[in-house]
Amino acid sequence: MADSDGSVEGLTDEEMTALSAWRQGDYTLQWAHFPVVSDTTEEDVEIGFDSAVGWVAVTQTCDIVNYGRHKDYVTICPIIEADDRLLKDVVNGVTPAAAILELREQDHHVIDLGRAASIHKRALAHLPRKDGFSSDMSRSVLQQSLERRFGRFAFPDWLSTGPLRQLRDRAREKHKSGGPVGDIYKAIDEFRVRGNPDLESHGSAIGFYAVVDPEKEKKTTRKAIQGEFKALSAKFDWPEAYVQEDEFFTVMTLDEMSARQLRESHSVDLDFISNVKPGS
Amino acid sequence: MSALQRVKRSSYDWTRGSSSRGGSLGYILVDDNVIERLTQRATSSSETLKELPTIGTLLKSGTASRANVITVSDEQRNVPAYLATIKRITGFSWEKIGVLLGCTRQTVYNWTQGEAVKPENARQVAALHETISYVDRGSHAETVALLEREFGGRSLLNVIKDGEFAVARRLAGKGSGRPTSTWTKMQPQKASGRQDHWTDRVAAQIEDPVDDGAAFVPNKIVKKVRFKLK
Numbered sequence: 001m002a003d004s005d006g007s008v009e010g011l012t013d014e015e016m017t018a019l020s021a022w023r024q025g026d027y028t029l030q031w032a033h034f035p036v037v038s039d040t041t042e043e044d045v046e047i048g049f050d051s052a053v054g055w056v057a058v059t060q061t062c063d064i065v066n067y068g069r070h071k072d073y074v075t076i077c078p079i080i081e082a083d084d085r086l087l088k089d090v091v092n093g094v095t096p097a098a099a100i101l102e103l104r105e106q107d108h109h110v111i112d113l114g115r116a117a118s119i120h121k122r123a124l125a126h127l128p129r130k131d132g133f134s135s136d137m138s139r140s141v142l143q144q145s146l147e148r149r150f151g152r153f154a155f156p157d158w159l160s161t162g163p164l165r166q167l168r169d170r171a172r173e174k175h176k177s178g179g180p181v182g183d184i185y186k187a188i189d190e191f192r193v194r195g196n197p198d199l200e201s202h203g204s205a206i207g208f209y210a211v212v213d214p215e216k217e218k219k220t221t222r223k224a225i226q227g228e229f230k231a232l233s234a235k236f237d238w239p240e241a242y243v244q245e246d247e248f249f250t251v252m253t254l255d256e257m258s259a260r261q262l263r264e265s266h267s268v269d270l271d272f273i274s275n276v277k278p279g280s
Numbered sequence: 281m282s283a284l285q286r287v288k289r290s291s292y293d294w295t296r297g298s299s300s301r302g303g304s305l306g307y308i309l310v311d312d313n314v315i316e317r318l319t320q321r322a323t324s325s326s327e328t329l330k331e332l333p334t335i336g337t338l339l340k341s342g343t344a345s346r347a348n349v350i351t352v353s354d355e356q357r358n359v360p361a362y363l364a365t366i367k368r369i370t371g372f373s374w375e376k377i378g379v380l381l382g383c384t385r386q387t388v389y390n391w392t393q394g395e396a397v398k399p400e401n402a403r404q405v406a407a408l409h410e411t412i413s414y415v416d417r418g419s420h421a422e423t424v425a426l427l428e429r430e431f432g433g434r435s436l437l438n439v440i441k442d443g444e445f446a447v448a449r450r451l452a453g454k455g456s457g458r459p460t461s462t463w464t465k466m467q468p469q470k471a472s473g474r475q476d477h478w479t480d481r482v483a484a485q486i487e488d489p490v491d492d493g494a495a496f497v498p499n500k501i502v503k504k505v506r507f508k509l510k
Contacts, residue, residue, distance in 0.1 A: 094482075094484060256361055256392070
C-alpha cells in the first residue's frame with residue numbers, strides 16, 4: 001500500500017464518496033474500544049484498548065473531506081457513558097473535560113475530550129456513520145468545547161484561585177438571589193482582564209473590563225455596576241506583587257471598547273476557571 | 281459676528297459650558313436648524329425664545345435632510361457612548377477630550393463610568409460628539425490634521441474648545457465618516473444550544489469544583505498489544 005516516499009495510496013471513488021459524508025461531530029458506534037498508548041519500555045510500546053461507547057470525529061469538516069498528501073488522518077475522541085454529575089456539567093457547558101453530542105443514542109453519552117487518537121481516512125470511510133449534530137449552530141457547541149479544552153488562555157494561578165474565584169462565587173451567589181445585584185451581573189456579557197506588561201510578572205499593573213450589554217444595562221445603572229465591583233475588589237485576595245490600576249474596573253459596551261483594548265485583554269470564563277486550590 | 285454669537289445667554293434660561301471652567305461663555309449651544317430659526321427670531325421678544333428646549337423636550341441633531349429627534353435625557357444616558365465615539369474617531373486621550381470640554385481627565389472618565397452628568401454638560405458632550413462625527417474624515421491622521429488646521433488664525437480645535445460647534449462644522453464640512461459606517465448591522469446570533477449567559481452556567485454548577493471528582497467511569501484496558509521497536 002505504501003509508496004516509496006512512505007505516503008499511502010489514494011482512496012477509491014467509493015471511499016471518497018463515503019468520506020465526503022462525514023462532518024465534524026459525526027460518530028460511529030462500531031467499536032466499543034479506544035486505542036491508547038498504555039506503556040512504553042526502552043524496547044517496546046504497549047497499545048491498550050480502553051472500553052468506550054464509540055468514536056467521534058473531531059477534526060474540522062474541511063480537513064476530513066479534503067483528501068490529499070499529508071491529509072491522511074482524522075482525529076477521533078471516544079464516546080463514553082457519563083455519570084449524572086458529568087452529564088449535568090456537560091449539558092450546562094461548565095466543564096472542559098467532555099463535550100455534548102447532540103444526536104446521541106443514549107442520554108448519558110458524551111464526548112471524552114481527555115483522549116484522542118488518529119484514524120486513517122480509509123478506515124473512517126468504511127465505518128457506519130451517524131449524524132452527531134443537526135445543524136452548524138448546534139455543532140458550534142462542540143467547537144466551543146474543543147476551543148476551551150485545547151485553545152483556552154490559561155490565567156496564572158494567583159488570578160484563578162484568588163480574584164477570579166471570588167468574582168465567580170459572588171456572581172453565583174447573587175444570581176441565585178436575583179434582585180438589583182443580580183441585574184448587575186446579568187448586564188455583564190463578559191469580563192476581560194489586562195496585565196501590563198503581562199499577568200505573571202511581578203509588578204504588573206492589572207485592570208478589569210466589564211463588558212456590558214447596552215439593553216440589559218438599562219435594568220441597572222453604570223454607577224451601580226461600578227459600586228458593586230469597587231466593593232467586591234476591596235475584598236479580593238490580592239498579592240502584593242501585583243499592582244491594581246487606578247481605574248481598576250472599567251465598565252463599557254463593545255461599541256465603547258477599542259480594538260486595542262480588546263486585543264490587549266483576555267476574556268475570563270467565569271463558568272470555567274481552573275480548580276487549582278491555593279497552596280496545592 | 282456669527283449667528284451663534286448673536287444668541288446671548290442672558291436672554292434664556294439655558295446655558296452651556298462647564299462649571300469647572302468658570303461658567304458659560306455667554307452662548308448657548310444649538311444645531312444649525314435651530315440657529316436658523318433663532319436668527320430670524322433674535323429680534324423678537326424673549327417670550328418667543330422660551331420655546332428653547334429643557335430636559336425632556338425634543339432636540340434635533342444631524343443634518344437638515346436627516347434630522348434625528350432626541351431628548352436631553354437621552355443625551356445624558358448616551359454620554360459614555362458619545363465620549364467613546366469621540367475617542368475612537370480622534371484617538372485623543374481622555375485628558376485631551378477633557379480640555380475640549382473644559383474639564384479634567386478624571387471628570388471625563390467618571391462620566392464614562394456612569395457618574396451623573398449635568399444636563400448642560402451632557403448637552404456639550406452631545407454637541408462635541410455630533411461635531412466630531414460630522415467632520416470625521418475616516419482616519420485618525422486625517423481627522424486630527426483637520427482639527428489642528430487653522431481657519432482665520434484659529435485652529436478648529438480652538439473653535440470647538442470655545443464652544444462654537446456649528447461654526448466648526450461649517451468650516452470643516454462634512455467628512456466621509458468611518459469606512460465601515462455603511463456596513464449593515466449584524467443580525468443577532470441565535471442561541472448556541474447551551475445555557476447562553478455565563479451567570480446561568482455559573483449558577484448551574486454544583487458547589488464542588490468541576491474536576492475534583494472521579495467524573496468518568498474508570499478506564500478499563502480490555503486488550504493490550506506490544507510492539508517491539510528494537
